[in-house]
Every structure is written in structure tokens, then in C-alpha cells.
Amino acid sequence: MFNRDRLVIRPLSERKSKTSFFPDPWPAVDNLDSAEEEFVDSIVSDIKSKKKVILGFGAHFIKNKCHPYLKRMMDRGYVTHVVTNGASTIHDFEFVYDGKTEEDVRENLANGTFGLWDTGRYINEAINMYTPMGYGNALGKYLQHLLPEKPYGISFVWQCYNRDIPLSICTSIGHDIIYEHPHCNGAKIGEASYIDFLKLAETLEGLTDAVVLCVGSAVTVPMVMEKAFAMAKNVAPLTGRNVCCYVIDLFDEVVDWENTEPGKSDVSYFIRPLKTFNRMFPDQCEYKRMDNRKLMFHLWDRLEETEKKNE
Secondary structure, eight states, X not given: OOOGGGOXXXXXXXXXXXXXXXXXXXXXXXXXXXXXXXXXXXXXXXXXXXXXXXXXXXXXXXXXXXXXXXHHHHHTTOOSEEEEOHHHXXXXXXXXXXXXXXXXXXXXXXXXXXXXXXXXXXXXXXXXXXXXXXXHXXXXXXHHHHOTTSOGGGOHHHHHHHHTOOEEEOOOTTSSGGGGSTTOOHHHHHHHHHHHHHXXXXXXXXXXXXXXXXXXXXXXXXXXXXXXXXXXXXXXXXXXXXXXXXXXXXXXXXXXXTTOOOOTTSGGGGOHHHHHHHXXXXXXXXXXXXXXXXXXXXXXXXXXXXXXXXX
């Protein structure tokens, strides 16, 4: 078995990172076309009328600095559960700890440094210390209490922890750079992440009149939602009634899943988010090809616009 004690771990401050959070976290975005406007307005209408909003996303959501929009949605009480993968927490932590994230994977794979930074030390330390809280809350508490000099308020993990919004970090062994670090304890990560998964199943139990948003997660969010949904449906048959689902990603427009499931000879059959969510919420799932920054900017803009009209 590989002896991790031989590894050379470098300070994150020595790494060249591609993306800075400061001074301006707000990304520039294009205007919506007419079809996109209709799509976003539909999401806004459903968010305003439903009881719960479950938001799932992939790591690029954080790397692209979409989480300030998420924070604003939390400020207004629009988000009731967040689900994502382990990589999201890495970008989130690095923005707090160093103000930058995203290493050059090609270059650092070639020179043997990829992932071998002290990011792994801190995130593993958080999980090892606070395992029974679950992965998300463990890291949220760690950011506040052990890194008080850092701008932890920009962290979506801390925002969920501080607001008591359920956060499910559903990670996979070996997927993230924290697994490279000598401090990694697979058993504790597994326990913490499984606690978060069970929190998701609890939220889904009996879920009706809700909105599910899957933004740029090709595997993790649909997969864990599917299993948690099955558990919830098993004990509460009403689970999934009157739930609207929106999938936002960058794969090409595909065949209409709403009317019939494509055959295995069609490439659309293998697009996991559409397959999974259309099976979970038949005739209630809609897909749009859109950049996550563009979506979140205009989604928040329209939510804010409706708030002002109601004041």
C-alpha cells in the first residue's frame, strides 16, 4: 500500500492559482435571449410559489464565483437545502484561505505537485475533528473557529452552517485532492459524507411543492438525489408530487425527454442529469444549455426585481 509519509506537501501560498476571488467576485455575463428569459422567468415563478428549493451544483459553480448570488438567495430565504460534491468545498476553502483557487492541472501533473498542497491538511483536519456533524457542518465550524482571521463570510459552506441550512457534501473516494494528503482518514470522510447524504434523504421525505435546481453537475447531484429520493419515496409515497426540476448545463440540446425516454442507441440516453431527473419527476423536468454564471446573475436579478415590485 502506498506510503503517504513520503509525499512532499507544499504551502498553498506557493502555488500559482488561476482564479482570484478579490477584488471583484462578480463575473461579467451576457444578456439573455428570449428562450433563456422564458426559462429563467419560469424558475423565478416556481421559486416564489413553492415551499422548498433544493439547489445542487458542481465545483465549477464555486470556481466561477457563483456563490455570492447563492448567498443573496439565502439572505431572502429562497434556498432550503444545498447539495454538491467534495471539489466544491476545495475551491470554497481556497478562496477563504488564500483568496485564489484553481491550479494548472496539466503543469502540476507533469511536475508531481498536483493536489499536494496544504489545502488537504486543513480540510481533512476539519473533517477529522468534527466528523459527527457531517462534512458540510464540520468544515463550516472549522472555518469560523479555527480560521477567524480569514474572510470566512465569503464561503458558501460557512453560510449554510451559520444559517442552519442543510448542506450535503456527497464525496467519492479518490475524487478530490484531499485524498492525496497524509492526514486523510477515509473512514471519517465516509462517515461525515454519509451523514450529509442522510440529511438529504430526510429533506426529500414527503417533499411536495418544491423546486429542484441542478446546475452543472453531470454525475454527483443526480446520482445522490436519485438514491435519497428512492429512500424517501419508500417511506413517504407522496414524495415528488408537484416538484419542478430544472437542469442547467453545457451539453448540446438533446431530444425531448418529457414525452418519451430515448433508446440506448441515442446519445441522449447517457446524459445522466436528464435521465435521472426525468425519471424522478416525470413531465416536470426542463433543461437549458446555459453557463452557470449567466444563470445565477439573471436568476438573482429577476428575483430581486420581483421583490422590489412587491414592496
